[in-house]
Amino acid sequence: MSDIIVENLSKTFLSKDGTVEALKNVNLEIHSGDIYGIIGMSGAGKSTLVRCLNYLEVPTEGRVLIDGKPLSSFSEKELRAERQSIGMIFQHFNLLMQKSVEANVCFPMQIKGKSRADARKRAAELLELVGLSEKRKSYPAQLSGGQKQRVAIARALAMDPKILLCDEATSALDPQTTVQILELLKEINQKYGITIVIITHQMSVVRAICSHVAILKDGEVAETGLVSDIFAHPKTQVAKELLRNDVGNDVQMKAPDGAKTKDKIQHGEIIRIVFSENSAFEPVIANMMLTFQEPVNILKADTKNVGGVAKGEMILQFRKHSQKKEEMKQYLLDRGLAVGEAPEYV
Amino acid sequence: MFEELMKPQTIDMILKGIRETLYMTLFSTLLGYVFGLPMGVLLTISDEGGLWPHKLLYKVLDVIVNIVRSIPFLILLIVLIPFTRFVTGKGYGPTATVVSLTVAAIPFIARVVESSLKEVDAGVIEAAKSMGAGTFRIVWKVLLVEARTSLIVNATIVVGTILGYSAMAGTVGGGGLGDIAVRYGYYRYEVGIMIVTVVLLVLLVQIFQTIGMLIARRLDRRRTGTGAAE
Ligand SMILES: Nc1ncnc2c1ncn2[C@@H]1O[C@H](COP(=O)(O)OP(=O)(O)OP(=O)(O)O)[C@@H](O)[C@H]1O
Ligand SMILES: [Mg+2]
Numbered sequence: 253m254s255d256i257i258v259e260n261l262s263k264t265f266l267s268k269d270g271t272v273e274a275l276k277n278v279n280l281e282i283h284s285g286d287i288y289g290i291i292g293m294s295g296a297g298k299s300t301l302v303r304c305l306n307y308l309e310v311p312t313e314g315r316v317l318i319d320g321k322p323l324s325s326f327s328e329k330e331l332r333a334e335r336q337s338i339g340m341i342f343q344h345f346n347l348l349m350q351k352s353v354e355a356n357v358c359f360p361m362q363i364k365g366k367s368r369a370d371a372r373k374r375a376a377e378l379l380e381l382v383g384l385s386e387k388r389k390s391y392p393a394q395l396s397g398g399q400k401q402r403v404a405i406a407r408a409l410a411m412d413p414k415i416l417l418c419d420e421a422t423s424a425l426d427p428q429t430t431v432q433i434l435e436l437l438k439e440i441n442q443k444y445g446i447t448i449v450i451i452t453h454q455m456s457v458v459r460a461i462c463s464h465v466a467i468l469k470d471g472e473v474a475e476t477g478l479v480s481d482i483f484a485h486p487k488t489q490v491a492k493e494l495l496r497n498d499v500g501n502d503v504q505m506k507a508p509d510g511a512k513t514k515d516k517i518q519h520g521e522i523i524r525i526v527f528s529e530n531s532a533f534e535p536v537i538a539n540m541m542l543t544f545q546e547p548v549n550i551l552k553a554d555t556k557n558v559g560g561v562a563k564g565e566m567i568l569q570f571r572k573h574s575q576k577k578e579e580m581k582q583y584l585l586d587r588g589l590a591v592g593e594a595p596e597y598v
Numbered sequence: 599m600f601e602e603l604m605k606p607q608t609i610d611m612i613l614k615g616i617r618e619t620l621y622m623t624l625f626s627t628l629l630g631y632v633f634g635l636p637m638g639v640l641l642t643i644s645d646e647g648g649l650w651p652h653k654l655l656y657k658v659l660d661v662i663v664n665i666v667r668s669i670p671f672l673i674l675l676i677v678l679i680p681f682t683r684f685v686t687g688k689g690y691g692p693t694a695t696v697v698s699l700t701v702a703a704i705p706f707i708a709r710v711v712e713s714s715l716k717e718v719d720a721g722v723i724e725a726a727k728s729m730g731a732g733t734f735r736i737v738w739k740v741l742l743v744e745a746r747t748s749l750i751v752n753a754t755i756v757v758g759t760i761l762g763y764s765a766m767a768g769t770v771g772g773g774g775l776g777d778i779a780v781r782y783g784y785y786r787y788e789v790g791i792m793i794v795t796v797v798l799l800v801l802l803v804q805i806f807q808t809i810g811m812l813i814a815r816r817l818d819r820r821r822t823g824t825g826a827a828e
Contacts, residue, residue, distance in 0.1 A: 331730075335728060336729065342724070342725060346722050346725035349722075349744060349819060350818070359729065363729055363731050391820070393819065393820045417728075
């Protein structure tokens with residue numbers, strides 16, 4: 253129900269050292285319920301673009317339409333009301349440092365004029381959702397980066413938004429925490445049907461959760477489309493480049509201590525896993541290694557990676573005497589993979 | 599040289615001096631904040647890139663603050679005598695001094711408030727805007743709250759400075775400990791009384807400083823660990 257349409261959007265900044273054309277004739281169509289990635293190198297204009305989507309930045313030219321209504325037609329007051337239905341999260345979390353976790357989550361509800369009791373009740377539900385119920389009375393300085401971002405997500409959801417804008421929301425987090433936050437965003441998208449716009453410079457983030465992507469280069473849209481299409485047939489140089497930097501990111505991630513996986517693993521049980529249509533949208537093996545902090549050996553990988561969905565099969569070998577073997581198998585099963593024996597490898 | 603000190607009337611005089619100094623300092627700091635705090639807020643938000651940019655307003659406030667701040671306090675005190683007399687009916691004494699102290703305090707306070715508020719992370723302000731918060735709410739619920747520690751620390755510096763000014767006002771019959779120090783130490787060579795008043799002035803500054811820092815620290819939630827939770 254919440255489409256975002258960007259039409260011929262340009263933004264030029266005037267500064268002392270001349271003008272900067274941060275965005276040039278950008279056109280985008282983001283459909284309700286999408287997880288839409290906007291990717292580009294530093295300085296490409298990603299932050300400027302996302303700030304135009306809620307008019308924190310007013311475009312020099314062009315229009316932004318939310319559900320068919322151009323933001324330029326809103327008065328300042330109407331715009332503020334509209335922003336309450338567009339949540340935003342940031343790279344550096346931007347929490348109120350002098351307020352408790354609960355007060356941070358209540359803040360947008362106070363702006364909306366909710367009573368204190370109602371706000372507290374809703375905050376409790378949201379903190380439950382993001383898994384931080386017991387940190388209700390803590391202050392942001394006492395939380396880890398991942399926890400801070402969860403608070404920020406709860407705060408953004410407190411407004412019952414139809415759209416969630418994420419500007420480099422995982423860029424300050426380690427890979428494991430990144431995966432957890434992306435999973436949470438995905439859950440929110442599915443549970444509440446909130447349209448999510450994800451700004452990032454990492455292809456792995458796009459690959460992990462986005463359905464659509466726009467590639468931004470020097471303020472211009474180089475390419476847009478389904479993530480699966482762009483991964484399969486990148487048309488532009490910049491898309492190819494971003495993909496090249498990302499190749500095999502999901503299967504060749506290093507073991508946590510940085511050592512090469514292969515050299516360190518002693519021979520243990522070998523299994524076959526099969527990826528199918530239903531498999532999760534994420535770099536499963538890398539996430540598993542990160543989650544369990546234990547490397548596995550990939551003996552054979554015959555998979556195609558299409559839009560973040562792996563198809564095909566893989567032969568994995570666990571560490572000898574692995575304590576976490578069964579848990580890891582369950583992890584794979586939970587993500588829609590078939591796990592079986594691999595007799596030919598024993 | 600200390601006999602004079604032990605006399606009951608001397609002790610009474612010093613106690614009265616302490617009372618007057620406290621009265622002048624605290625009252626003019628309070629009045630100073632009544633006007634200086636809003637002025638500091640306006641300086642912050644009307645500046646370029648602020649919440650409510652307004653070039654002309656910023657320039658006017660900026661110039662006023664700079665002019666008053668660059669006049670040495672003693673001269674301001676003398677220049678203001680007619681104004682003081684108009685407001686309080688008297689050109690000297692503690693209440694009259696409060697007027698000049700307040701005039702000196704307002705721009706000083708506006709400046710320190712501005713510097714505290716400008717320390718607030720732009721990201722937090724951006725987040726509040728993204729939630730649809732208006733300017734007034736952002737000032738009240740974000741700027742002033744996030745800058746709380748810095749505002750309190752600066753307030754203790756303000757109190758110390760105003761206390762120093764109040765002592766200076768003593769040279770022109772402003773009352774308080776400064777007055778005593780000048781009358782006895784400078785005109786009558788009563789070194790004992792002068793030393794006592796100076797020590798008392800230093801002690802007062804120390805006490806305010808300690809209390810201020812304690813409050814600031816207690817209210818700061820940015821440190822991990824103790825004090826913050828619960
Ligand atoms: N307020 C501003 N005034 C002047 N120039 C600006 C302003 N904001 C952004 N720019 C310029 O616009 C261009 C795009 O900036 P933007 O922050 O949108 O890039 P980005 O893609 O988000 O980069 P990063 O990945 O480093 O965050 C840059 O050249 C930047 O210097
Ligand atoms: Mg950016």
